[in-house]
Amino acid sequence: xxxxxxxxxxxxxxxxxxxxxxxxxxxxxxxxxxxxxxxxxxxxxxxxxxxxxxxxxxxxxxxxxxxxxxxxxxxxxxxxxxxxxxxxxxxxxxxxxxxxxxxxxxxxxxxxxxxxxxxxxxxxxxxxxxxxxxxxxxxxxxxxxxxxxxxxxxxxxxxxxxxxxxxxxxxxxxxxxxxxxxxxxxxxxxxxxxxxxxxxxxxxxxxxxxxxxxxxxxxxxxxxxxxxxxxxxxxxxxxxxxxxxxxxxxxxxxxxxxxxxxxxxxxxxxxxxxxxxxxxxxxxxxxxxxxxxxxxxxxxxxxxxxxxxxxxxxxxxxxxxxxxxxxxxxxxxxxxxxxxxxxxxxxxxxxxxxxxxxxxxxxxxxxxxxxxxxxxxxxxxxxxxxxxxxxxxxxxxxxxxxxxxxx
Numbered sequence: 001x002x003x004x005x006x007x008x009x010x011x012x013x014x015x016x017x018x019x020x021x022x023x024x025x026x027x028x029x030x031x032x033x034x035x036x037x038x039x040x041x042x043x044x045x046x047x048x049x050x051x052x053x054x055x056x057x058x059x060x061x062x063x064x065x066x067x068x069x070x071x072x073x074x075x076x077x078x079x080x081x082x083x084x085x086x087x088x089x090x091x092x093x094x095x096x097x098x099x100x101x102x103x104x105x106x107x108x109x110x111x112x113x114x115x116x117x118x119x120x121x122x123x124x125x126x127x128x129x130x131x132x133x134x135x136x137x138x139x140x141x142x143x144x145x146x147x148x149x150x151x152x153x154x155x156x157x158x159x160x161x162x163x164x165x166x167x168x169x170x171x172x173x174x175x176x177x178x179x180x181x182x183x184x185x186x187x188x189x190x191x192x193x194x195x196x197x198x199x200x201x202x203x204x205x206x207x208x209x210x211x212x213x214x215x216x217x218x219x220x221x222x223x224x225x226x227x228x229x230x231x232x233x234x235x236x237x238x239x240x241x242x243x244x245x246x247x248x249x250x251x252x253x254x255x256x257x258x259x260x261x262x263x264x265x266x267x268x269x270x271x272x273x274x275x276x277x278x279x280x281x282x283x284x285x286x287x288x289x290x291x292x293x294x295x296x297x298x299x300x301x302x303x304x305x306x307x308x309x310x311x312x313x314x315x316x317x318x319x320x321x322x323x324x325x326x327x328x329x330x331x332x333x334x335x336x337x338x339x340x341x342x343x344x345x346x347x348x349x350x351x352x353x354x355x356x357x358x359x360x361x362x363x364x365x366x367x368x369x370x371x372x373x374x375x376x377x378x379x380x381x382x383x384x385x386x387x388x389x390x391x392x393x394x395x396x397x398x399x400x401x402x403x404x405x406x407x
Contacts, residue, residue: 005033006033006034006046007025007028007033010024010033010034020058021153022058022153022154022375023058027361027364027365027368030365030366030368030369031364031365031368032045032046032049032051032368032373033045033046034046038053038061038065038066039065039066040064040065040066040383040388041053041064041065041380041381041383041384041385041388042065043065043373049371050371051368051371051372051373052371052372052373052384052388052391052392052395053065053373054372054373054374054375054378054379054380054392055373055374055375055378055379056379056381057264058259058375059233059234059259059260059347059377059379060258060259060260060262060263060264060265061260061263061264061381062237062238062259062260062263062304062313062317062379062381062382063263063304063307063313063381063382063383064263064381064382064383064384065264065383067263067307067382067383069303069306069307070262070263070265070300070303070304070307072303073299073300073302073303074265074296074299074300076299077090077295077296077298077299078296080295081295082294082295082296083290083291083293083294083295084293084295087293088293088295088298090293090295090298090299090302091110091293091298093298093302094110094269094298094301094302094305095107095108095109095110095269095271097302097305098257098269098271098305099271101241101242101305101309102236102241102242102243102245102246102255102257102271103242103245103246103251104230104245104251104252104253104254104255104271104272104273105255105271105272106271106272106273106274106277107271107272107273107274107277107278108269108270108271108277109269109270109271109277109280109287109292110267110268110269110292110293110298111268111269111270111287111289111292112266112267112268112289112291112292112294112297113141113258113266113268114141114231114233114256114257114258114259114268115140115141115142115143115144116141116143116268116289117256117258117268117269117270118140118141118143118144118199118229118231118233118256118270119141119143119144120270120280120285120287121197121199121229121254121256121270121272122134122144122196122197122199122229123285123287124254124270124276124277124279124280124285124287125196125197125226125227125229125253125254125276126196126197127279127280127284127285128196128227128276128279129196129197129225129226129227131193131194131195131196131226132172132194132196133172133173133174133191133194133195133196134172134173134174134195134196134197134198134199135173135174135175135176135184135187135195135197135198135199135226136150136173136174136175136176136198136199136200137175137176137177137178137198137199137200137201138151138178138200138201138202138203138231139151139153139154139201140199140201140231141233144173144199145158145162146162146165146169146170146172146173147162147170147173147174147175148160148161148162148170148175149175150162150173150175151175154376154377155376174187174191176198178200178202178203178206178209178213179203179206179209179213181213181216181220184198184217184220185220188220188224188226192224193224193225195224195226196226196227197221197226197227197228197229197253197254198217198220198221198226198227198228198229199229199231200214200217200228200229200230200231201231201233201234202231202234202235202244204234204342204343204347204348204349204377205342205343205349205351206342206343207239207244207343207344207347208343208344210244210247210248211248214244214245214248214250215248215250217250218250218251218252221253227252227253227254227276228252228253228254229252229253229254229255229256230243230244230245230252230254230255230256231255231256232244232245232255232256232257232258233256233257233258233259233268234259234347234377235247235347236255236257236258236259236260236261237257237259237260237261237304237308237313237314238259238260238314238317238346238347238379239314239344239346239347240314241305241308241309241314243255243257252272253272253273253276254270254271254272254273254276254277255270255271255272256268256269256270256271257269257271260304261301261304262297262298262300262301262304263300263303263304264300265296265297265300265301266297267294267297267298267300267301307382311382313382314346316382317345317346317380317381317382318345318346320380320384320385320386320389321344321345321346321347321348321379321380322345323389324380324384324389324392324393325341325345325348325378326341327389327393328341328393328396329341331393331396331397331400332400334400335400335401335403335404336404337359337363337400337403337404337407338354338357338359339351339354339357339359339360339363340354346379346380347377347379348377348378349376349377350376350378358407359403359407362403362406362407363399363400363403366399366400366402366403366406367395367396367399369399369402370395370396370398370399370402371395372392372395372396372399
């Protein structure tokens with residue numbers, strides 16, 4: 001019998017202790033070492049402990065674990081086959097559905113992760129514009145964290161050129177802060193006629209600033225002949241089905257959707273105007289992946305889209321998110337803890353000014369200890385019902401009192 005814990009075994013055999021950096025536990029022993037099962041909005045660890053879950057696979061689980069319509073679609077498609085040497089009808093059907101629902105989408109293609117789909121958009125933009133420089137706002141996946149000072153992870157910034165990235169490549173990528181129009185204009189002036197695209201991921205904490213920032217981005221990119229690319233990996237199927245472009249009413253040239261699109265199955269979509277997407281035709285940019293048209297993920301996505309269309313999922317995410325996170329904020333105030341939940345209800349954040357603070361670390365640890373699994377960006381799902389929200393607030397109330405006593 002192996003006497004090592006799962007945490008010890010993982011760290012012996014795997015850098016970081018996980019293939020996904022943000023999944024490696026940091027609040028042991030209260031935090032689970034591994035998760036073995038999920039159902040609805042609950043997960044269980046290897047020791048049988050149960051948690052009300054707001055990590056949701058770091059965002060992909062939008063409807064809930066083992067959501068019946070999605071699991072049935074996957075099982076049905078499994079009976080027919082997973083992948084073929086020609087397109088499957090699902091590849092066409094899901095692309096058509098996305099083009100019906102997403103403002104910028106006239107054509108769409110599929111990959112497996114948001115990062116690689118954004119890399120595809122970068123290549124398309126360079127080919128379509130004949131330019132080489134890229135401006136990035138926010139975290140666009142590890143694959144695209146190339147600039148000096150880039151976000152290596154959502155909350156980790158490089159102080160210089162990212163490790164493993166040649167300077168000649170890093171010099172073509174430039175970081176600009178969210179809602180920093182002056183900084184963006186300086187980059188356009190400095191690299192006049194050389195910027196192929198601006199990639200932007202919404203800032204969780206100050207997302208409401210998108211009301212003015214997104215229209216300004218649209219005007220600037222058009223004025224300078226650059227493409228505007230929205231990273232909707234988190235915001236798509238969460239703020240609105242069509243993401244920030246639908247919520248704020250600003251249409252980009254290209255966009256990437258992922259995470260919530262397939263309720264946990266690996267799938268991303270890069271999509272945009274016909275004129276730009278046609279850059280990856282047979283005489284243009286080659287972007288090709290054997291697993292782009294894998295059918296189980298597409299079957300899941302079709303079921304997710306149909307559920308969103310007919311069951312008021314977006315309204316549920318807003319309503320339950322507002323209830324639980326305003327309630328958590330009230331607990332912080334009532335117990336005098338120096339913590340706040342910031343941002344919009346479907347994808348809020350524990351404020352950046354609190355990162356690394358003893359109070360936040362203690363709160364997250366105590367939350368696990370009281371049966372609530374949280375992350376810096378916590379999410380509600382369609383499976384979080386009123387009773388789950390009430391139980392969450394009761395458990396987190398106990399966690400806040402424990403933190404207050406420890407502080």
